[in-house]
Amino acid sequence: MTPPDASGDRWSDLGRPPLNAPGLRRAIVRPDGLWTSLEVVSATGSTNSDLAARAADLPEGAVLIAEEQTEGRGRLDRRWSAPARSGLFFSVLLKPAEVPVERWGWLPLLAGVAVATALSRSAGVDTALKWPNDLLVNVGGEERKAGGILAERTADGVGVVVGIGINVSLSDKELPVPGAGSLLLAGAVSTDRDPLLRSVLRSLDKWYGDWRTAGGDPAASRLQEAYAAGCATLGRTVRAELPGGRSLTxxxxxVDGHGRLVLATEEGMQQPVGAGDVVHLRPWTGAEDTRDGGVS
Structure with a gap:
Protein backbone atom coordinates (compact mmCIF):
# COMPACT_ATOMS: atom_id res chain seq x y z
CA MET A 1 0.00 0.00 0.00
CA THR A 2 1.32 3.43 -0.90
CA PRO A 3 1.96 5.37 2.33
CA PRO A 4 -0.12 8.46 3.10
CA ASP A 5 1.34 11.91 3.05
CA ALA A 6 2.27 13.86 6.17
CA SER A 7 -1.30 15.07 6.60
CA GLY A 8 -2.74 11.56 6.47
CA ASP A 9 -4.54 12.15 3.16
CA ARG A 10 -2.67 10.62 0.26
CA TRP A 11 -4.71 12.68 -2.24
CA SER A 12 -4.42 16.05 -0.48
CA ASP A 13 -2.45 17.47 -3.43
CA LEU A 14 -3.47 15.88 -6.73
CA GLY A 15 -0.72 17.82 -8.50
CA ARG A 16 1.82 15.97 -6.40
CA PRO A 17 0.75 12.32 -6.22
CA PRO A 18 2.59 9.95 -3.88
CA LEU A 19 5.32 7.69 -5.15
CA ASN A 20 4.25 4.22 -6.22
CA ALA A 21 6.43 2.14 -3.89
CA PRO A 22 5.38 -1.33 -5.19
CA GLY A 23 5.94 -0.22 -8.77
CA LEU A 24 9.34 1.23 -7.92
CA ARG A 25 10.36 -1.98 -6.18
CA ARG A 26 9.33 -4.07 -9.18
CA ALA A 27 11.35 -1.83 -11.49
CA ILE A 28 14.46 -1.38 -9.34
CA VAL A 29 14.97 -4.32 -6.96
CA ARG A 30 16.34 -7.19 -9.03
CA PRO A 31 18.43 -10.26 -8.15
CA ASP A 32 21.30 -9.17 -10.40
CA GLY A 33 21.20 -5.47 -9.54
CA LEU A 34 22.66 -3.20 -6.89
CA TRP A 35 19.40 -2.29 -5.18
CA THR A 36 18.30 -4.86 -2.60
CA SER A 37 15.38 -3.07 -0.92
CA LEU A 38 13.32 0.07 -1.43
CA GLU A 39 11.20 1.71 1.25
CA VAL A 40 9.05 4.84 0.99
CA VAL A 41 7.96 6.65 4.18
CA SER A 42 5.52 9.53 4.34
CA ALA A 43 7.75 11.77 6.45
CA THR A 44 10.92 11.64 8.50
CA GLY A 45 13.55 13.93 9.89
CA SER A 46 16.43 12.76 7.70
CA THR A 47 16.71 9.72 5.45
CA ASN A 48 20.48 9.78 5.94
CA SER A 49 20.15 9.58 9.72
CA ASP A 50 17.52 6.85 9.54
CA LEU A 51 19.44 4.68 7.08
CA ALA A 52 22.75 5.18 8.91
CA ALA A 53 21.13 4.01 12.16
CA ARG A 54 20.12 0.73 10.49
CA ALA A 55 23.15 0.28 8.24
CA ALA A 56 24.77 -2.54 10.24
CA ASP A 57 21.67 -4.71 9.79
CA LEU A 58 21.11 -3.96 6.10
CA PRO A 59 22.82 -5.28 2.98
CA GLU A 60 24.37 -2.97 0.44
CA GLY A 61 21.82 -1.42 -1.88
CA ALA A 62 19.12 -0.43 0.60
CA VAL A 63 17.14 2.62 -0.57
CA LEU A 64 15.11 4.83 1.79
CA ILE A 65 12.86 7.53 0.33
CA ALA A 66 10.82 10.14 2.19
CA GLU A 67 7.88 12.01 0.73
CA GLU A 68 8.82 14.81 3.13
CA GLN A 69 11.93 15.55 5.20
CA THR A 70 11.52 17.81 8.21
CA GLU A 71 15.19 17.94 9.17
CA GLY A 72 17.01 17.51 5.88
CA ARG A 73 20.75 18.05 6.16
CA GLY A 74 23.35 19.26 3.72
CA ARG A 75 27.11 19.47 3.94
CA LEU A 76 28.46 20.89 7.21
CA ASP A 77 25.05 20.15 8.78
CA ARG A 78 23.26 22.91 6.88
CA ARG A 79 19.48 22.51 7.10
CA TRP A 80 16.81 22.71 4.44
CA SER A 81 13.21 21.66 3.88
CA ALA A 82 10.62 21.50 1.10
CA PRO A 83 6.87 20.86 0.77
CA ALA A 84 5.73 17.24 0.88
CA ARG A 85 6.13 15.36 -2.42
CA SER A 86 7.70 18.40 -4.12
CA GLY A 87 10.98 16.62 -4.74
CA LEU A 88 13.01 13.45 -4.43
CA PHE A 89 14.53 13.02 -0.97
CA PHE A 90 16.30 9.71 -0.51
CA SER A 91 19.39 7.90 0.73
CA VAL A 92 21.19 4.78 -0.44
CA LEU A 93 23.54 2.44 1.41
CA LEU A 94 26.80 1.50 -0.32
CA LYS A 95 29.45 -0.89 0.97
CA PRO A 96 32.34 -0.84 -1.53
CA ALA A 97 34.52 -3.39 0.28
CA GLU A 98 36.75 -3.99 -2.76
CA VAL A 99 37.59 -0.28 -3.11
CA PRO A 100 40.39 1.25 -0.99
CA VAL A 101 38.93 3.55 1.66
CA GLU A 102 41.04 6.46 0.43
CA ARG A 103 38.99 6.43 -2.78
CA TRP A 104 35.60 6.55 -1.06
CA GLY A 105 35.76 10.35 -1.21
CA TRP A 106 34.72 10.01 -4.86
CA LEU A 107 31.27 8.71 -3.91
CA PRO A 108 29.51 12.11 -3.61
CA LEU A 109 31.08 13.18 -6.91
CA LEU A 110 30.01 9.88 -8.48
CA ALA A 111 26.47 10.49 -7.25
CA GLY A 112 26.56 13.95 -8.80
CA VAL A 113 27.57 12.57 -12.19
CA ALA A 114 24.91 9.85 -11.99
CA VAL A 115 22.13 12.27 -11.03
CA ALA A 116 23.10 14.88 -13.62
CA THR A 117 23.24 12.22 -16.34
CA ALA A 118 19.84 10.84 -15.36
CA LEU A 119 18.09 14.21 -15.12
CA SER A 120 19.44 15.38 -18.45
CA ARG A 121 17.99 12.25 -20.03
CA SER A 122 14.69 11.80 -18.16
CA ALA A 123 13.71 15.41 -17.38
CA GLY A 124 15.29 17.07 -20.39
CA VAL A 125 17.10 19.49 -18.09
CA ASP A 126 20.80 20.18 -18.50
CA THR A 127 22.19 19.67 -15.01
CA ALA A 128 25.63 20.93 -14.05
CA LEU A 129 27.74 20.19 -10.99
CA LYS A 130 29.10 22.71 -8.55
CA TRP A 131 32.04 21.18 -6.72
CA PRO A 132 31.75 19.35 -4.44
CA ASN A 133 28.07 18.48 -3.93
CA ASP A 134 25.54 20.77 -5.64
CA LEU A 135 23.28 20.17 -8.64
CA LEU A 136 22.71 23.26 -10.79
CA VAL A 137 20.03 24.06 -13.36
CA ASN A 138 19.35 27.10 -15.54
CA VAL A 139 16.29 29.17 -14.64
CA GLY A 140 15.69 32.20 -16.85
CA GLY A 141 19.36 32.41 -17.77
CA GLU A 142 20.45 32.18 -14.13
CA GLU A 143 22.34 29.27 -12.60
CA ARG A 144 20.48 27.94 -9.57
CA LYS A 145 20.84 25.09 -7.13
CA ALA A 146 18.18 22.42 -7.56
CA GLY A 147 19.70 19.69 -5.45
CA GLY A 148 22.50 18.49 -3.27
CA ILE A 149 24.34 15.39 -2.15
CA LEU A 150 25.58 14.34 1.28
CA ALA A 151 27.78 11.27 1.86
CA GLU A 152 28.47 10.00 5.37
CA ARG A 153 30.45 7.01 6.65
CA THR A 154 28.46 4.50 8.69
CA ALA A 155 29.30 4.05 12.37
CA ASP A 156 30.92 0.66 11.74
CA GLY A 157 33.12 2.13 9.02
CA VAL A 158 32.18 -0.46 6.40
CA GLY A 159 29.74 1.60 4.39
CA VAL A 160 28.66 5.01 3.16
CA VAL A 161 25.17 6.47 3.19
CA VAL A 162 24.68 8.79 0.23
CA GLY A 163 21.78 11.21 0.58
CA ILE A 164 20.32 12.99 -2.45
CA GLY A 165 17.80 15.81 -2.51
CA ILE A 166 16.32 17.13 -5.77
CA ASN A 167 13.78 19.95 -6.05
CA VAL A 168 11.31 18.71 -8.65
CA SER A 169 8.05 20.73 -8.67
CA LEU A 170 8.78 23.69 -6.41
CA SER A 171 7.29 26.95 -7.66
CA ASP A 172 8.89 30.37 -7.26
CA LYS A 173 6.84 31.02 -4.12
CA GLU A 174 7.97 27.76 -2.52
CA LEU A 175 11.72 28.20 -2.96
CA PRO A 176 13.60 28.20 0.36
CA VAL A 177 15.89 31.03 -0.83
CA PRO A 178 15.88 33.23 -3.98
CA GLY A 179 18.95 31.47 -5.42
CA ALA A 180 17.33 28.04 -5.38
CA GLY A 181 15.70 26.34 -8.35
CA SER A 182 13.74 23.28 -9.38
CA LEU A 183 13.28 21.04 -12.39
CA LEU A 184 9.88 22.64 -12.98
CA LEU A 185 11.35 26.15 -13.11
CA ALA A 186 14.13 24.90 -15.39
CA GLY A 187 11.56 23.76 -17.96
CA ALA A 188 11.56 20.01 -17.32
CA VAL A 189 9.63 17.95 -19.86
CA SER A 190 8.29 15.88 -16.96
CA THR A 191 8.01 16.28 -13.20
CA ASP A 192 6.63 12.78 -12.65
CA ARG A 193 8.79 11.62 -9.76
CA ASP A 194 8.46 7.87 -10.35
CA PRO A 195 10.30 7.74 -13.71
CA LEU A 196 12.75 10.39 -12.51
CA LEU A 197 13.67 8.29 -9.48
CA ARG A 198 13.96 5.12 -11.54
CA SER A 199 16.29 6.90 -13.94
CA VAL A 200 18.48 8.25 -11.12
CA LEU A 201 18.76 4.89 -9.37
CA ARG A 202 19.63 3.09 -12.61
CA SER A 203 22.27 5.69 -13.39
CA LEU A 204 23.73 5.31 -9.89
CA ASP A 205 23.84 1.54 -10.36
CA LYS A 206 25.75 1.95 -13.62
CA TRP A 207 28.31 4.51 -12.46
CA TYR A 208 28.87 2.80 -9.11
CA GLY A 209 29.31 -0.58 -10.81
CA ASP A 210 31.92 0.78 -13.23
CA TRP A 211 33.78 2.58 -10.42
CA ARG A 212 33.76 -0.49 -8.19
CA THR A 213 34.90 -2.77 -11.02
CA ALA A 214 37.85 -0.40 -11.56
CA GLY A 215 38.78 -0.66 -7.88
CA GLY A 216 37.62 2.91 -7.34
CA ASP A 217 40.10 4.30 -9.85
CA PRO A 218 38.44 7.53 -11.06
CA ALA A 219 40.44 7.60 -14.29
CA ALA A 220 39.97 3.96 -15.29
CA SER A 221 36.22 4.17 -14.60
CA ARG A 222 36.04 7.46 -16.56
CA LEU A 223 34.43 9.08 -13.54
CA GLN A 224 37.07 11.79 -13.25
CA GLU A 225 36.63 12.68 -16.93
CA ALA A 226 32.84 12.75 -16.67
CA TYR A 227 32.88 14.88 -13.53
CA ALA A 228 35.24 17.42 -15.09
CA ALA A 229 33.06 17.60 -18.22
CA GLY A 230 29.98 18.42 -16.17
CA CYS A 231 31.55 20.61 -13.49
CA ALA A 232 30.47 24.25 -13.80
CA THR A 233 33.11 25.28 -11.25
CA LEU A 234 36.05 24.53 -13.54
CA GLY A 235 37.36 27.50 -15.49
CA ARG A 236 35.99 30.01 -13.00
CA THR A 237 37.79 32.14 -10.48
CA VAL A 238 36.54 31.19 -7.03
CA ARG A 239 37.27 31.88 -3.41
CA ALA A 240 37.43 28.93 -1.06
CA GLU A 241 36.57 29.99 2.46
CA LEU A 242 38.45 27.77 4.88
CA PRO A 243 38.07 27.15 8.63
CA GLY A 244 39.45 29.82 10.93
CA GLY A 245 38.56 32.72 8.64
CA ARG A 246 41.21 31.80 6.04
CA SER A 247 40.52 31.89 2.32
CA LEU A 248 42.17 30.89 -0.95
CA THR A 249 41.39 32.53 -4.29
CA VAL A 255 39.64 17.98 -10.09
CA ASP A 256 42.55 15.76 -9.07
CA GLY A 257 42.68 12.00 -8.54
CA HIS A 258 41.54 12.40 -4.95
CA GLY A 259 38.45 14.41 -5.92
CA ARG A 260 39.96 17.68 -4.69
CA LEU A 261 39.48 20.97 -6.51
CA VAL A 262 42.75 22.39 -7.81
CA LEU A 263 43.06 26.19 -7.71
CA ALA A 264 45.67 28.09 -9.71
CA THR A 265 46.56 31.10 -7.57
CA GLU A 266 47.95 34.47 -8.64
CA GLU A 267 51.27 33.40 -7.15
CA GLY A 268 51.58 30.68 -9.78
CA MET A 269 50.84 27.83 -7.38
CA GLN A 270 48.38 25.01 -7.96
CA GLN A 271 46.71 24.34 -4.63
CA PRO A 272 44.28 21.43 -4.10
CA VAL A 273 41.45 21.87 -1.60
CA GLY A 274 39.34 19.03 -0.26
CA ALA A 275 35.60 19.13 0.37
CA GLY A 276 36.16 18.59 4.08
CA ASP A 277 38.34 21.72 4.22
CA VAL A 278 35.97 24.16 2.49
CA VAL A 279 33.29 26.05 4.39
CA HIS A 280 32.01 27.93 1.30
CA LEU A 281 33.05 28.07 -2.32
CA ARG A 282 31.98 31.27 -4.03
CA PRO A 283 32.51 32.93 -7.42
CA TRP A 284 35.11 35.68 -7.10
CA THR A 285 35.06 38.91 -9.10
CA GLY A 286 37.57 40.84 -7.05
CA ALA A 287 34.88 42.49 -4.89
CA GLU A 288 33.63 41.33 -1.54
CA ASP A 289 30.41 39.35 -1.98
CA THR A 290 28.84 37.67 1.03
CA ARG A 291 25.69 36.45 -0.69
CA ASP A 292 25.06 32.75 -0.28
CA GLY A 293 22.27 32.36 -2.83
CA GLY A 294 21.45 28.93 -1.49
CA VAL A 295 24.16 27.24 -3.54
CA SER A 296 26.91 26.69 -0.99
Missing amino acids: GEAVA
Whole structure:
Protein backbone atom coordinates (compact mmCIF):
# COMPACT_ATOMS: atom_id res chain seq x y z
CA MET A 1 0.00 0.00 0.00
CA THR A 2 1.32 3.43 -0.90
CA PRO A 3 1.96 5.37 2.33
CA PRO A 4 -0.12 8.46 3.10
CA ASP A 5 1.34 11.91 3.05
CA ALA A 6 2.27 13.86 6.17
CA SER A 7 -1.30 15.07 6.60
CA GLY A 8 -2.74 11.56 6.47
CA ASP A 9 -4.54 12.15 3.16
CA ARG A 10 -2.67 10.62 0.26
CA TRP A 11 -4.71 12.68 -2.24
CA SER A 12 -4.42 16.05 -0.48
CA ASP A 13 -2.45 17.47 -3.43
CA LEU A 14 -3.47 15.88 -6.73
CA GLY A 15 -0.72 17.82 -8.50
CA ARG A 16 1.82 15.97 -6.40
CA PRO A 17 0.75 12.32 -6.22
CA PRO A 18 2.59 9.95 -3.88
CA LEU A 19 5.32 7.69 -5.15
CA ASN A 20 4.25 4.22 -6.22
CA ALA A 21 6.43 2.14 -3.89
CA PRO A 22 5.38 -1.33 -5.19
CA GLY A 23 5.94 -0.22 -8.77
CA LEU A 24 9.34 1.23 -7.92
CA ARG A 25 10.36 -1.98 -6.18
CA ARG A 26 9.33 -4.07 -9.18
CA ALA A 27 11.35 -1.83 -11.49
CA ILE A 28 14.46 -1.38 -9.34
CA VAL A 29 14.97 -4.32 -6.96
CA ARG A 30 16.34 -7.19 -9.03
CA PRO A 31 18.43 -10.26 -8.15
CA ASP A 32 21.30 -9.17 -10.40
CA GLY A 33 21.20 -5.47 -9.54
CA LEU A 34 22.66 -3.20 -6.89
CA TRP A 35 19.40 -2.29 -5.18
CA THR A 36 18.30 -4.86 -2.60
CA SER A 37 15.38 -3.07 -0.92
CA LEU A 38 13.32 0.07 -1.43
CA GLU A 39 11.20 1.71 1.25
CA VAL A 40 9.05 4.84 0.99
CA VAL A 41 7.96 6.65 4.18
CA SER A 42 5.52 9.53 4.34
CA ALA A 43 7.75 11.77 6.45
CA THR A 44 10.92 11.64 8.50
CA GLY A 45 13.55 13.93 9.89
CA SER A 46 16.43 12.76 7.70
CA THR A 47 16.71 9.72 5.45
CA ASN A 48 20.48 9.78 5.94
CA SER A 49 20.15 9.58 9.72
CA ASP A 50 17.52 6.85 9.54
CA LEU A 51 19.44 4.68 7.08
CA ALA A 52 22.75 5.18 8.91
CA ALA A 53 21.13 4.01 12.16
CA ARG A 54 20.12 0.73 10.49
CA ALA A 55 23.15 0.28 8.24
CA ALA A 56 24.77 -2.54 10.24
CA ASP A 57 21.67 -4.71 9.79
CA LEU A 58 21.11 -3.96 6.10
CA PRO A 59 22.82 -5.28 2.98
CA GLU A 60 24.37 -2.97 0.44
CA GLY A 61 21.82 -1.42 -1.88
CA ALA A 62 19.12 -0.43 0.60
CA VAL A 63 17.14 2.62 -0.57
CA LEU A 64 15.11 4.83 1.79
CA ILE A 65 12.86 7.53 0.33
CA ALA A 66 10.82 10.14 2.19
CA GLU A 67 7.88 12.01 0.73
CA GLU A 68 8.82 14.81 3.13
CA GLN A 69 11.93 15.55 5.20
CA THR A 70 11.52 17.81 8.21
CA GLU A 71 15.19 17.94 9.17
CA GLY A 72 17.01 17.51 5.88
CA ARG A 73 20.75 18.05 6.16
CA GLY A 74 23.35 19.26 3.72
CA ARG A 75 27.11 19.47 3.94
CA LEU A 76 28.46 20.89 7.21
CA ASP A 77 25.05 20.15 8.78
CA ARG A 78 23.26 22.91 6.88
CA ARG A 79 19.48 22.51 7.10
CA TRP A 80 16.81 22.71 4.44
CA SER A 81 13.21 21.66 3.88
CA ALA A 82 10.62 21.50 1.10
CA PRO A 83 6.87 20.86 0.77
CA ALA A 84 5.73 17.24 0.88
CA ARG A 85 6.13 15.36 -2.42
CA SER A 86 7.70 18.40 -4.12
CA GLY A 87 10.98 16.62 -4.74
CA LEU A 88 13.01 13.45 -4.43
CA PHE A 89 14.53 13.02 -0.97
CA PHE A 90 16.30 9.71 -0.51
CA SER A 91 19.39 7.90 0.73
CA VAL A 92 21.19 4.78 -0.44
CA LEU A 93 23.54 2.44 1.41
CA LEU A 94 26.80 1.50 -0.32
CA LYS A 95 29.45 -0.89 0.97
CA PRO A 96 32.34 -0.84 -1.53
CA ALA A 97 34.52 -3.39 0.28
CA GLU A 98 36.75 -3.99 -2.76
CA VAL A 99 37.59 -0.28 -3.11
CA PRO A 100 40.39 1.25 -0.99
CA VAL A 101 38.93 3.55 1.66
CA GLU A 102 41.04 6.46 0.43
CA ARG A 103 38.99 6.43 -2.78
CA TRP A 104 35.60 6.55 -1.06
CA GLY A 105 35.76 10.35 -1.21
CA TRP A 106 34.72 10.01 -4.86
CA LEU A 107 31.27 8.71 -3.91
CA PRO A 108 29.51 12.11 -3.61
CA LEU A 109 31.08 13.18 -6.91
CA LEU A 110 30.01 9.88 -8.48
CA ALA A 111 26.47 10.49 -7.25
CA GLY A 112 26.56 13.95 -8.80
CA VAL A 113 27.57 12.57 -12.19
CA ALA A 114 24.91 9.85 -11.99
CA VAL A 115 22.13 12.27 -11.03
CA ALA A 116 23.10 14.88 -13.62
CA THR A 117 23.24 12.22 -16.34
CA ALA A 118 19.84 10.84 -15.36
CA LEU A 119 18.09 14.21 -15.12
CA SER A 120 19.44 15.38 -18.45
CA ARG A 121 17.99 12.25 -20.03
CA SER A 122 14.69 11.80 -18.16
CA ALA A 123 13.71 15.41 -17.38
CA GLY A 124 15.29 17.07 -20.39
CA VAL A 125 17.10 19.49 -18.09
CA ASP A 126 20.80 20.18 -18.50
CA THR A 127 22.19 19.67 -15.01
CA ALA A 128 25.63 20.93 -14.05
CA LEU A 129 27.74 20.19 -10.99
CA LYS A 130 29.10 22.71 -8.55
CA TRP A 131 32.04 21.18 -6.72
CA PRO A 132 31.75 19.35 -4.44
CA ASN A 133 28.07 18.48 -3.93
CA ASP A 134 25.54 20.77 -5.64
CA LEU A 135 23.28 20.17 -8.64
CA LEU A 136 22.71 23.26 -10.79
CA VAL A 137 20.03 24.06 -13.36
CA ASN A 138 19.35 27.10 -15.54
CA VAL A 139 16.29 29.17 -14.64
CA GLY A 140 15.69 32.20 -16.85
CA GLY A 141 19.36 32.41 -17.77
CA GLU A 142 20.45 32.18 -14.13
CA GLU A 143 22.34 29.27 -12.60
CA ARG A 144 20.48 27.94 -9.57
CA LYS A 145 20.84 25.09 -7.13
CA ALA A 146 18.18 22.42 -7.56
CA GLY A 147 19.70 19.69 -5.45
CA GLY A 148 22.50 18.49 -3.27
CA ILE A 149 24.34 15.39 -2.15
CA LEU A 150 25.58 14.34 1.28
CA ALA A 151 27.78 11.27 1.86
CA GLU A 152 28.47 10.00 5.37
CA ARG A 153 30.45 7.01 6.65
CA THR A 154 28.46 4.50 8.69
CA ALA A 155 29.30 4.05 12.37
CA ASP A 156 30.92 0.66 11.74
CA GLY A 157 33.12 2.13 9.02
CA VAL A 158 32.18 -0.46 6.40
CA GLY A 159 29.74 1.60 4.39
CA VAL A 160 28.66 5.01 3.16
CA VAL A 161 25.17 6.47 3.19
CA VAL A 162 24.68 8.79 0.23
CA GLY A 163 21.78 11.21 0.58
CA ILE A 164 20.32 12.99 -2.45
CA GLY A 165 17.80 15.81 -2.51
CA ILE A 166 16.32 17.13 -5.77
CA ASN A 167 13.78 19.95 -6.05
CA VAL A 168 11.31 18.71 -8.65
CA SER A 169 8.05 20.73 -8.67
CA LEU A 170 8.78 23.69 -6.41
CA SER A 171 7.29 26.95 -7.66
CA ASP A 172 8.89 30.37 -7.26
CA LYS A 173 6.84 31.02 -4.12
CA GLU A 174 7.97 27.76 -2.52
CA LEU A 175 11.72 28.20 -2.96
CA PRO A 176 13.60 28.20 0.36
CA VAL A 177 15.89 31.03 -0.83
CA PRO A 178 15.88 33.23 -3.98
CA GLY A 179 18.95 31.47 -5.42
CA ALA A 180 17.33 28.04 -5.38
CA GLY A 181 15.70 26.34 -8.35
CA SER A 182 13.74 23.28 -9.38
CA LEU A 183 13.28 21.04 -12.39
CA LEU A 184 9.88 22.64 -12.98
CA LEU A 185 11.35 26.15 -13.11
CA ALA A 186 14.13 24.90 -15.39
CA GLY A 187 11.56 23.76 -17.96
CA ALA A 188 11.56 20.01 -17.32
CA VAL A 189 9.63 17.95 -19.86
CA SER A 190 8.29 15.88 -16.96
CA THR A 191 8.01 16.28 -13.20
CA ASP A 192 6.63 12.78 -12.65
CA ARG A 193 8.79 11.62 -9.76
CA ASP A 194 8.46 7.87 -10.35
CA PRO A 195 10.30 7.74 -13.71
CA LEU A 196 12.75 10.39 -12.51
CA LEU A 197 13.67 8.29 -9.48
CA ARG A 198 13.96 5.12 -11.54
CA SER A 199 16.29 6.90 -13.94
CA VAL A 200 18.48 8.25 -11.12
CA LEU A 201 18.76 4.89 -9.37
CA ARG A 202 19.63 3.09 -12.61
CA SER A 203 22.27 5.69 -13.39
CA LEU A 204 23.73 5.31 -9.89
CA ASP A 205 23.84 1.54 -10.36
CA LYS A 206 25.75 1.95 -13.62
CA TRP A 207 28.31 4.51 -12.46
CA TYR A 208 28.87 2.80 -9.11
CA GLY A 209 29.31 -0.58 -10.81
CA ASP A 210 31.92 0.78 -13.23
CA TRP A 211 33.78 2.58 -10.42
CA ARG A 212 33.76 -0.49 -8.19
CA THR A 213 34.90 -2.77 -11.02
CA ALA A 214 37.85 -0.40 -11.56
CA GLY A 215 38.78 -0.66 -7.88
CA GLY A 216 37.62 2.91 -7.34
CA ASP A 217 40.10 4.30 -9.85
CA PRO A 218 38.44 7.53 -11.06
CA ALA A 219 40.44 7.60 -14.29
CA ALA A 220 39.97 3.96 -15.29
CA SER A 221 36.22 4.17 -14.60
CA ARG A 222 36.04 7.46 -16.56
CA LEU A 223 34.43 9.08 -13.54
CA GLN A 224 37.07 11.79 -13.25
CA GLU A 225 36.63 12.68 -16.93
CA ALA A 226 32.84 12.75 -16.67
CA TYR A 227 32.88 14.88 -13.53
CA ALA A 228 35.24 17.42 -15.09
CA ALA A 229 33.06 17.60 -18.22
CA GLY A 230 29.98 18.42 -16.17
CA CYS A 231 31.55 20.61 -13.49
CA ALA A 232 30.47 24.25 -13.80
CA THR A 233 33.11 25.28 -11.25
CA LEU A 234 36.05 24.53 -13.54
CA GLY A 235 37.36 27.50 -15.49
CA ARG A 236 35.99 30.01 -13.00
CA THR A 237 37.79 32.14 -10.48
CA VAL A 238 36.54 31.19 -7.03
CA ARG A 239 37.27 31.88 -3.41
CA ALA A 240 37.43 28.93 -1.06
CA GLU A 241 36.57 29.99 2.46
CA LEU A 242 38.45 27.77 4.88
CA PRO A 243 38.07 27.15 8.63
CA GLY A 244 39.45 29.82 10.93
CA GLY A 245 38.56 32.72 8.64
CA ARG A 246 41.21 31.80 6.04
CA SER A 247 40.52 31.89 2.32
CA LEU A 248 42.17 30.89 -0.95
CA THR A 249 41.39 32.53 -4.29
CA GLY A 250 42.27 31.17 -7.71
CA GLU A 251 41.02 29.74 -10.97
CA ALA A 252 39.53 26.27 -10.62
CA VAL A 253 41.59 24.33 -13.16
CA ALA A 254 41.05 20.64 -12.36
CA VAL A 255 39.64 17.98 -10.09
CA ASP A 256 42.55 15.76 -9.07
CA GLY A 257 42.68 12.00 -8.54
CA HIS A 258 41.54 12.40 -4.95
CA GLY A 259 38.45 14.41 -5.92
CA ARG A 260 39.96 17.68 -4.69
CA LEU A 261 39.48 20.97 -6.51
CA VAL A 262 42.75 22.39 -7.81
CA LEU A 263 43.06 26.19 -7.71
CA ALA A 264 45.67 28.09 -9.71
CA THR A 265 46.56 31.10 -7.57
CA GLU A 266 47.95 34.47 -8.64
CA GLU A 267 51.27 33.40 -7.15
CA GLY A 268 51.58 30.68 -9.78
CA MET A 269 50.84 27.83 -7.38
CA GLN A 270 48.38 25.01 -7.96
CA GLN A 271 46.71 24.34 -4.63
CA PRO A 272 44.28 21.43 -4.10
CA VAL A 273 41.45 21.87 -1.60
CA GLY A 274 39.34 19.03 -0.26
CA ALA A 275 35.60 19.13 0.37
CA GLY A 276 36.16 18.59 4.08
CA ASP A 277 38.34 21.72 4.22
CA VAL A 278 35.97 24.16 2.49
CA VAL A 279 33.29 26.05 4.39
CA HIS A 280 32.01 27.93 1.30
CA LEU A 281 33.05 28.07 -2.32
CA ARG A 282 31.98 31.27 -4.03
CA PRO A 283 32.51 32.93 -7.42
CA TRP A 284 35.11 35.68 -7.10
CA THR A 285 35.06 38.91 -9.10
CA GLY A 286 37.57 40.84 -7.05
CA ALA A 287 34.88 42.49 -4.89
CA GLU A 288 33.63 41.33 -1.54
CA ASP A 289 30.41 39.35 -1.98
CA THR A 290 28.84 37.67 1.03
CA ARG A 291 25.69 36.45 -0.69
CA ASP A 292 25.06 32.75 -0.28
CA GLY A 293 22.27 32.36 -2.83
CA GLY A 294 21.45 28.93 -1.49
CA VAL A 295 24.16 27.24 -3.54
CA SER A 296 26.91 26.69 -0.99
